[in-house]
Amino acid sequence: MAFKFQINNDVTFNHDTKLLKKAAQLTPKLxxxxxxxxxxxxxxxxxxxxxxxxxxxxxxxxxxxxxxxxxxxxxxxxxxxxxxxxxxxxxxxxxxxxxxxxxxxxxxxxxxxxxxxxxxxxxxxxxxxxxxxxxxxxxxxxxxxxxxxxxxxxxxxxxxxxxxxxxxxxxxxxxxxxxSSADERTLTPIKLTDPDLQKIYDVSVDTLHDCMQEVFEDGPKRDRRLWLGDLRLQALANYATFGNNDLVKRCLYLFGGMTAQDGRIVANVFTSADPQPDDTFLLDYSLFFISTLYDYEQHTHDQTALTDLLPVAQKQMDYALQYIDQNGVFHEDEDYPVFVDWSNEFDKTTSGEAIIIYVLKQFMTLLKETQQETQKYAAVLQKMVTYSLNELFDPAKNLFVSGDQAEVNVSSQVWMTLADVMPAKQAHDVMATAEKELFPIKGIATPYMYHHVAESLLKSGLKQDGIRLLKSYWGKMIDLGADTYWEAFEPENPDYSPYDNPIVSSYCHAWGCTPAYLIKKYLLN
Amino acid sequence: MAFKFQINNDVTFNHDTKLLKKAAQLTPKLxxxxxxxxxxxxxxxxxxxxxxxxxxxxxxxxxxxxxxxxxxxxxxxxxxxxxxxxxxxxxxxxxxxxxxxxxxxxxxxxxxxxxxxxxxxxxxxxxxxxxxxxxxxxxxxxxxxxxxxxxxxxxxxxxxxxxxxxxxxxxxxxxxxxxSSADERTLTPIKLTDPDLQKIYDVSVDTLHDCMQEVFEDGPKRDRRLWLGDLRLQALANYATFGNNDLVKRCLYLFGGMTAQDGRIVANVFTSADPQPDDTFLLDYSLFFISTLYDYEQHTHDQTALTDLLPVAQKQMDYALQYIDQNGVFHEDEDYPVFVDWSNEFDKTTSGEAIIIYVLKQFMTLLKETQQETQKYAAVLQKMVTYSLNELFDPAKNLFVSGDQAEVNVSSQVWMTLADVMPAKQAHDVMATAEKELFPIKGIATPYMYHHVAESLLKSGLKQDGIRLLKSYWGKMIDLGADTYWEAFEPENPDYSPYDNPIVSSYCHAWGCTPAYLIKKYLLN
Missing domain, CATH: 2.60.120.260 (Galactose-binding domain-like)
Incomplete structure (x- = not known):
């Protein structure tokens, strides 16, 4: 990613030399x-x-x-x-x-x-x-x-x-x-019967391949750096394809080794010279350190990394829970916003609530794996889920609402589904309603948000809707000539560039690489 | 210099390794x-x-x-x-x-x-x-x-x-x-009572200094190469100032070592990599190889160089004399033009005649110094001088005329004076007439031509007119902010650029560097 500017150049950072040394030792030979x-x-x-x-x-x-x-x-x-x-x-x-x-x-x-x-x-x-x-x-x-x-x-x-x-x-x-640090010899080709899906899969592999350098870069043209939001998605696509788990590990150590003095992990780090944290902080991105560590552990069961990095992960969760009140309600702080998507044209409160639930569950699993106490977190989780189901869900609409104006938007349904707030049957119904009421999506320009929409459809069993979205979004980019997926694409407005000019846009951007993961996880079996 | 393009890229060149090796050995340490x-x-x-x-x-x-x-x-x-x-x-x-x-x-x-x-x-x-x-x-x-x-x-x-x-x-x-290859420690400062002339002198030294690199470059901004017309003037200014005689010698060997198969010396050579002749041929520039060798010998009495280079010099003269008919009349060949000046708005026939006379005299002196026969050349010289005085001089006007239309221009008077075609008293009168009738000069943009005008005034005893020209031409550039003299300057049109834009003009150009020579030779004693 790359978007709005935060300037926090008075923040002091910890440099954990033990963690950073491990990161350095994992630098891949390209x-x-x-x-x-x-x-x-x-x-x-x-x-x-x-x-x-x-x-x-x-x-x-x-x-x-x-x-x-x-x-x-x-x-x-x-x-x-x-x-x-x-x-x-x-x-x-x-x-x-x-x-x-x-x-x-x-x-x-x-x-x-x-x-x-x-x-x-x-x-x-x-x-x-x-x-x-x-x-x-x-x-x-x-x-x-x-x-x-x-x-x-x-x-x-x-x-x-x-x-x-x-x-x-x-x-x-x-x-x-x-x-590239992606080794094509480690890639097991897949053969899909649907040629369109095959092409969508292949282009996502190429996108990931070209973003895999000494770290998982967000875009090799621009910004060429390691963003946590992109890393989480790249790591998922990587497990499904090249399987370069050490590169994920290196990136986790880079983030873990350079936290702010208040414990927070930055949204991105620079790695072209000596590693250096940026001064941008996003609540959901900090939390996705936990999510990325969770996914990494699912694939590797790497106890050493877990021992090294869980304390850093815990700080992210503890910091985020400051914004949850005693009723389980998330209150956004404008100095530590939730990103969710580039667009600021929709209310993100419910999405933020869901994202914290999503990560909290993963975090508790990691605690359990290390035989640690989860009770305190379980209590918060319980309140948040209860609040979400009782207060944020509108039974009449069969959809979640968000913010003071009870706004209905796609993102709220998507993240509540991904967070497993509801039983599977209900999630299916909510997403079916969302698909009927809120599609085709308007005003969303990032493959990052579209990924979460697609995964929520596939996860909730709306397989044909998921495939349709893969084809109408990633497939549409291919129709327009994409060799790799773009940083930004609005199907309803194909000329859209967040920078008003394609000359600085990134047309090979990490957060577009997830079809390989989605297809392999939900459509191959 | 640098001006109109000739393309003769089918010409084959001799590379005299003995002469080129000597040139290479003389490469200065900057x-x-x-x-x-x-x-x-x-x-x-x-x-x-x-x-x-x-x-x-x-x-x-x-x-x-x-x-x-x-x-x-x-x-x-x-x-x-x-x-x-x-x-x-x-x-x-x-x-x-x-x-x-x-x-x-x-x-x-x-x-x-x-x-x-x-x-x-x-x-x-x-x-x-x-x-x-x-x-x-x-x-x-x-x-x-x-x-x-x-x-x-x-x-x-x-x-x-x-x-x-x-x-x-x-x-x-x-x-x-x-x-620079000019060593400031070898420069003996001069002190003039006239502060304007002192400044004109100083700027000419700076101009020469910055053009003195591994060869005498025409302009260090552009074209950065060795032109024979510029070399002749730079060498004269150098004898009057830095006295780097080896650099003159090196340049003579470079020209002498790379003649065309017909014997002619090119107008310029490239020296930034292995020396390479350009494919431009100008009759007066080829002849000025003799003139530069003559001046060099006057200052150094270097017998080895004379022995090495006189055969090449002789070829230039013999080639040029093809264009002199039995009556001593010069006929210009458009494929081997005389340059005289950038301007093509005046007739150059009489100037060409005078330049050949000028060089022929120097050449005969060199022949005599090496105990060689001059009779053949003396006969041609005699015819040329006779023709010039009888046919090109108009007694009624007290000026030389040029071409079929008997055009009166400054250059003809200048070069006939420099060539010593007339006795000193007559030259003085001709230049005085020229000054009265033809000044202020119009349509001449090069310090190269202005140098010859100034020298002809000073040589013929018109000292005050010479000083006035130094001040109104070189002094005017200083008034306009020149730190070094320019490739092109028309006092009557100060914005003139031969390229319609100052961005590619050269503002430190070798052929402007002669005031140091003129002042030391004609105004210091």
């Missing part, structure tokens, strides 16, 4: 794979909308080193799928001696639409520095130009800003060294 | 000097013309590391004078953790006017790649950013394209390692 473009292309003109931009083949890759480029000459290399890695290229010149530097712009794009925007025109609030574009002045040709930075892309646009009228630039041997 | 900015400035707004743009101090350099920069923040470092060298800078960040790369544009400018133009708006014929501007994306701060390329500049503009809303960039310790 697999490297050299790949070459599959064709030379150009952007199809007169189509500037995200869902209408296409690429057109202009030549075979083998033609590249016969092509001469002067001022404003350009070509787009299509690598055939999304990659994360480093790019290099040989450049020579033909004609008279090189009487001026070569000025060359190289732009990396995950989707064709990015190539239709001029970087200088972008004026959104998100940093322009994320635009994947470099300009080089090369005084001496020939050169093997190896770019030092890592990029996320399918397309590489080479634009000659200028040579001189006396000579031309010629490009050859473009290649990418693609990197 | 002196390095670390310099720091003298103040922080900004461009004075609402003044976009070259002669009206100024800088205004905004802070002391010591304030820099207290200044915070976010999107679009900028500051201009003023280094106090023109330098050629490499730039480095420390950058850190303050505020929240660095959640995005720093995108930074660094622009180097010789004159303030360059900072008022957007690079993207330049669309002239000269390569955009000369624009001294780089964009960096820095993923990890703090950093010591050392730019690998060399720049020519007085001003360095730092513009933050973006940080993020959560943090700011802070700059510190900007410095330049200035380079």
């Amino acid at each position: 697999t490297e794979k050299v790949v070459h473009p599959v064709m030379l292309t150009k952007v199809v003109p007169n189509k500037s909308k995200l869902d209408q931009v296409g690429m057109e083949k202009v030549a075979d890759v083998s033609d590249l080193d016969q092509m001469k480029f002067q001022r404003d000459g350009k070509v787009v290399l299509d690598f055939g799928r999304h990659y994360v890695g480093k790019f290099k290229l040989n450049i020579r010149h033909v004609g008279s001696p090189q009487d001026a530097p070569l000025a060359l712009r190289i732009k990396f794009a995950e989707v064709p639409a990015e190539l239709t925007y001029e970087s200088a025109d972008y004026d959104g609030w998100l940093s322009k520095s994320w635009i994947q574009e470099e300009v080089f002045h090369i005084d001496q040709l020939p050169v093997e130009l190896t770019l030092p930075r890592r990029y996320a892309f399918r397309y590489v646009e080479l634009t000659v800003i200028d040579t001189s009228p006396k000579w031309s630039a010629v490009f050859s041997q473009p290649e990418v060294t693609a990197v | 002196t390095e000097k670390v310099v720091h900015p003298v103040m922080l400035t900004k461009v004075v707004p609402n003044k976009s013309k070259l002669d009206q743009v100024g800088m205004e101090k905004v802070a002391d350099v010591s304030d820099l590391d207290q200044m915070k920069f976010q999107r679009d923040g900028k500051v201009v470092l003023d280094f106090g004078r023109h330098y050629v060298g490499k730039f480095k800078l420390n950058i850190r960040h303050v505020g929240s953790p660095q959640d995005a790369p720093l995108a930074l544009r660094i622009k180097f400018a010789e004159v303030p006017a360059e900072l008022t133009y957007e690079s993207a708006d330049y669309d002239g014929w000269l390569s955009k790649s000369w624009i001294q501007e780089e964009v960096f994306h820095i993923d990890q701060l703090p950093v010591e950013l050392t730019l690998p390329r060399r720049y020519a500049f007085r001003y360095v503009e730092l513009t933050v394209i973006d940080t993020s809303p959560k943090w700011s960039a802070v700059f510190s310790q900007p410095e330049v390692t200035a380079v």
Whole structure:
């Protein structure tokens, strides 16, 4: 994820060297794979909308080193799928001696639409520095130009800003060294009878693959960091696919090793240099440390990690329970908000109540596994469930309501279902009602929220509705050309970008990777 | 220089390894000097013309590391004078953790006017790649950013394209390692009573200093290469100042070592990698190889160099004499033109005739010094001088005429005077007439042509007219803010740029450096 800014740069952090050392020791060696473009292309003109931009083949890759480029000459290399890695290229010149530097712009794009925007025109609030574009002045040709930075892309646009009228630039041997900590050899292919679902599954595996680097990154184009909300979903998809459990463990230790002095875990950490916590705090994200540890333990039964990390987990729960009153009612603190989704157009109180219930149950299981007392937490849980069923559920509507205005929204039904607040039969009925009354969903732009909707449908037995949602959301992205799932997508508004411009949007984003998990857990058996 | 394009990329060149090896052995070790900015400035707004743009101090350099920069923040470092060298800078960040790369544009400018133009708006014929501007994306701060390329500049503009809303960039310790093959310790300062002439002298020394690198470059911003026309003038200024005779010798061996298969020397060579001749041929530039060798021998009496290079010199003269008919008349070949000046708005026939006479005399002196026969050349010289005095001189006008239309122009008088075609008294009268009839000069934009005008005035005894020209041309550039002399300047049109934009003009250009030579030779005794 990546969204609103919190600035808390006066917060002091603990650095638990024992935990951080374990995290460092778990740093994966990335697999490297050299790949070459599959064709030379150009952007199809007169189509500037995200869902209408296409690429057109202009030549075979083998033609590249016969092509001469002067001022404003350009070509787009299509690598055939999304990659994360480093790019290099040989450049020579033909004609008279090189009487001026070569000025060359190289732009990396995950989707064709990015190539239709001029970087200088972008004026959104998100940093322009994320635009994947470099300009080089090369005084001496020939050169093997190896770019030092890592990029996320399918397309590489080479634009000659200028040579001189006396000579031309010629490009050859473009290649990418693609990197990932996902090892394809550990992936057991699955074969689905429904080709659409198969494609949805495959793209989710690619998305996860490209986000798996030295940590589970949220997006390899942007922000390239470890967010707890994304980590929880990536870990679930990882168990269903690559099974790199040590990478999950490393990420848990990173979060566990850098808590604020009040004990809270931050929403995300930076890991490109020495690990450093961000200064953003979200109540649900802090709690998902527990959830991620719970899922990890379900898959690994790693007692050492549990012993190391349960005390940190407990602090998250104890901190969160400050916001639960004696009647089991959750009161949100604006300095420690629940995220639930990017959208702030719906009331999140009931979702927050449900998320705390969801995590509290997992936490109590972990306590029991370590033979610890759960009574205190059981009492709170009981109150919260009772309050939820008695006060938040509206029997007339057969739906949960949220907030002072008794707002009915999708998220409340979804999280109460995921939290197992109701018996299975009732959950089925609630979700069926939600599907009938509240679908198609409007105003939700994140695969993160759509994941929870899809899982609540599948979990409550509404299998066909779940499949329909997988196809109408993740499948729709594929219809629009997605090679990997996007950070943001509103099916009812396919051009929507949270940043008003695709040039800084992330089109390979971790929280979209969950179909592999959902399909394997709910649809394969 | 640098001007019109010739493309002769089918020409084959000789590479005389013996001569090129000597050139390589003479490669100078550059002196390095670390310099720091003298103040922080900004461009004075609402003044976009070259002669009206100024800088205004905004802070002391010591304030820099207290200044915070976010999107679009900028500051201009003023280094106090023109330098050629490499730039480095420390950058850190303050505020929240660095959640995005720093995108930074660094622009180097010789004159303030360059900072008022957007690079993207330049669309002239000269390569955009000369624009001294780089964009960096820095993923990890703090950093010591050392730019690998060399720049020519007085001003360095730092513009933050973006940080993020959560943090700011802070700059510190900007410095330049200035380079030159001119050793200031070899310079004997001169003291002139006229402060204007003193300033004109000093700026010419600075201009020469910054153009003296591994060869005598034409311009350290652009084109950074060795042109014969510039070399001849730089060598004269060098004898009067730094006295780095080995650098002249190196340049002579570079030209001598790479002739075309027909024997001609090219107008310029590239030396940034393995030496390579350009494919441009100009008759007067080829001949000035002889002239430069002659001047070198006058100052050094280097017999080995003379023995090595006279055969190459002879080929230039023999090739040029093909264009002299039996009556001593020069016929220009459009494939091997005489340059004389950038302007093609005047007839160059008489100038060409005079230039050949000028060089022929020097060549015959060199032949005599090596005890070689000059008879054949003396016969041609005699015919050329006779033809010039009888047919090209118009006694009624007391001026030389040029071409079929008997055009009267400044250049003809200048070169006939420099070639000593007339007795001294007559030359004085011709130049006095020229000064009266043809001044102020119009339509000439190069210090190269102005140098020859000034020398012809001083040589013919018109000392006050010579001084007046020094002040009205080179002195005017200083009035307009020049720290070093410019590639192009028309006093009657101070905004003139041969490229329609100052952003690619060279404001430290070798052929402007001759006042040091002229003042020392004609005004100091």
